[in-house]
Amino acid sequence: MQLQDLHAFELVAAERSFSRAATKLHRTQPAVSQAIRRLEDEIGDRLFDRASRSGALTEAGTLLLEHASRLLRMAAEAGAAVRELQQVRRGRVVIGANEAAVHAVLPLVERFARAHLQASVEVRRVPSRQIAAELLARTLDFGVLTFQPPDKGLQSVALGSDELVLLTHPKHPLAGRRRVSIEEVGRETVIAHNDPSPARERVLRLYERRHAEINIRISLPSLDGIKRAVEMGVGVAVLPRRCALTEIARGHLAAVSIPALSGKRTVRMVFRKGGELSHAAQAFVGLL
Numbered sequence: 001m002q003l004q005d006l007h008a009f010e011l012v013a014a015e016r017s018f019s020r021a022a023t024k025l026h027r028t029q030p031a032v033s034q035a036i037r038r039l040e041d042e043i044g045d046r047l048f049d050r051a052s053r054s055g056a057l058t059e060a061g062t063l064l065l066e067h068a069s070r071l072l073r074m075a076a077e078a079g080a081a082v083r084e085l086q087q088v089r090r091g092r093v094v095i096g097a098n099e100a101a102v103h104a105v106l107p108l109v110e111r112f113a114r115a116h117l118q119a120s121v122e123v124r125r126v127p128s129r130q131i132a133a134e135l136l137a138r139t140l141d142f143g144v145l146t147f148q149p150p151d152k153g154l155q156s157v158a159l160g161s162d163e164l165v166l167l168t169h170p171k172h173p174l175a176g177r178r179r180v181s182i183e184e185v186g187r188e189t190v191i192a193h194n195d196p197s198p199a200r201e202r203v204l205r206l207y208e209r210r211h212a213e214i215n216i217r218i219s220l221p222s223l224d225g226i227k228r229a230v231e232m233g234v235g236v237a238v239l240p241r242r243c244a245l246t247e248i249a250r251g252h253l254a255a256v257s258i259p260a261l262s263g264k265r266t267v268r269m270v271f272r273k274g275g276e277l278s279h280a281a282q283a284f285v286g287l288l
């Protein structure tokens with residue numbers, strides 16, 4: 001059955017007239033009659049009582065009308081849903097980021113959500129080393145990294161830069177310093193994240209190369225927990241500055257440069273080259 005034939009049938013039944021239905025459809029009356037005949041041939045029964053002047057439906061016609069109305073309504077809803085996707089009135093963007101990288105992507109998420117009120121954004125916690133593979137497997141639309149992955153199927157846009165700093169309580173003896181050495185940091189009670197990350201590996205490799213010790217006494221599962229522990233004076237932490245901008249601005253934490261680790265890192269939004277992106281993902285690329 002063709003939807004346009006069902007639509008003609010529904011209108012003839014509503015108007016009780018082939019000619020009035022043809023006028024509303026901007027079609028000729030013979031064309032509407034042919035549409036009804038096609039439906040009758042398809043179901044093998046009459047839809048209208050030809051002997052009735054009022055265009056009464058047969059029993060089969062009454063039954064088909066109920067289903068036709070439901071099918072036409074579903075078709076209209078399906079078309080509207082696809083148009084909403086095209087106009088980014090719905091749809092979803094999936095971003096992979098480790099806990100530290102979430103801070104870099106939040107301003108973009110806020111702008112996208114404000115521009116596309118009914119679209120959704122899901123930021124998944126994904127280790128940096130897995131993001132490239134998940135992008136290529138299409139389980140993610142975007143990923144936040146501090147390096148350009150070597151995969152040829154990926155491209156990136158720079159979001160800004162970040163650096164590793166020493167975070168201390170504002171009254172800590174090192175808080176007033178402009179810079180500290182890694183040896184000085186290593187002698188403090190260091191609070192670290194217990195989840196592997198490029199930043200953690202970078203710090204540990206540097207201490208190994210310098211044959212220096214680092215006194216990691218406490219490991220916590222979240223950045224917020226680490227920052228709170230530093231605020232309480234439990235110890236110090238080496239974290240990306242971007243993670244603590246609010247606490248630094250409010251005077252709850254102090255940030256001290258570590259020259260050996262102070263090289264700027266470029267924060268990148270990575271996504272697939274070419275291929276199909278959802279309409280929501282295309283809109284997010286436009287925002288990038």
